Amino acid sequence: MDCSKITTTYPDTVYFPGSPEYAASQNSYFAAFENELSPACIVQPTTAAEVAQVIKTVKDLSPQLDTKQIAVRSGGHTAWAGSANIAGNGLTIDLSLMESVTLDSTDNVVSIGPGSKWAKVYETLATKGLAVVGGRVGKVGVGGLTLGGILELFLYYEHYTNLNVRGSFILLCGNWFRLRQCH
Numbered sequence: 094m095d096c097s098k099i100t101t102t103y104p105d106t107v108y109f110p111g112s113p114e115y116a117a118s119q120n121s122y123f124a125a126f127e128n129e130l131s132p133a134c135i136v137q138p139t140t141a142a143e144v145a146q147v148i149k150t151v152k153d154l155s156p157q158l159d160t161k162q163i164a165v166r167s168g169g170h171t172a173w174a175g176s177a178n179i180a181g182n183g184l185t186i187d188l189s190l191m192e193s194v195t196l197d198s199t200d201n202v203v204s205i206g207p208g209s210k211w212a213k214v215y216e217t218l219a220t221k222g223l224a225v226v227g228g229r230v231g232k233v234g235v236g237g238l239t240l241g242g243i244l245e246l247f248l249y250y251e252h253y254t255n256l257n258v259r260g261s262f263i264l265l266c267g268n269w270f271r272l273r274q275c276h
């Protein structure tokens with residue numbers, strides 16, 4: 094993967110081996126198996142639009158986009174190699190800077206960035222006397238647990254985290270990409 098083209102578009106979000114940002118991201122996974130993988134570069138977008146732009150740039154470089162060359166990382170707590178990091182010529186999209194937690198005006202719905210960790214979500218909501226169905230360990234990511242977690246706080250009262258999701262921004266990558274809000 095030629096990460097230099099992404100650097101042209103977003104010079105402050107692409108990190109290469111040897112930089113402190115690359116090392117910090119690479120070494121921050123829960124499992125050593127993941128820490129040991131070294132992608133060609135790590136991208137740390139701060140908005141959904143930037144994620145989309147990175148995918149677009151990668152696709153422009155190679156129209157036959159091989160998604161096996163791209164890893165996506167939220168909280169980095171999956172315990173096997175290659176789940177949220179990648180080796181060799183691949184690119185890791187590290188969402189950890191997308192960690193916003195925002196309540197709507199009626200305080201009934203919270204918008205959570207895909208790189209957030211549950212501790213920050215709980216701390217933010219607790220200031221309002223609120224809570225949400227999520228992971229039992231604060232360092233686990235909202236992204237991965239929402240997609241695949243099954244053991245949540247309040248599970249027996251409010252069901253799984255993903256059943257409490259009101260809507261998501263979905264990035265689809267076929268001939269092109271779309272960004273869509275559900276519900």
Ligand SMILES: Cc1cc2nc3c(=O)[nH]c(=O)nc-3n(C[C@H](O)[C@H](O)[C@H](O)COP(=O)(O)OP(=O)(O)OC[C@H]3O[C@@H](n4cnc5c(N)ncnc54)[C@H](O)[C@@H]3O)c2cc1C
Pocket residue numbers: 123164165166167168169170171172176177188207227228229230232233234235236237238240241242243244245
């Ligand atoms: C110490 C520990 C405690 C745990 N506690 C709980 C618990 O209490 N309850 C429970 O149900 N589970 C728990 N788990 C399991 C945990 O929910 C899963 O490992 C989960 O996948 C971790 O999510 P993450 O975002 O931290 O991990 P990541 O490894 O960053 O992501 C997990 C997977 O989801 C993908 N992914 C993440 N975000 C996105 C996104 N926005 N778009 C597309 N793909 C994405 C990644 O590519 C990866 O394949 C725990 C795991 C550990 C290691």
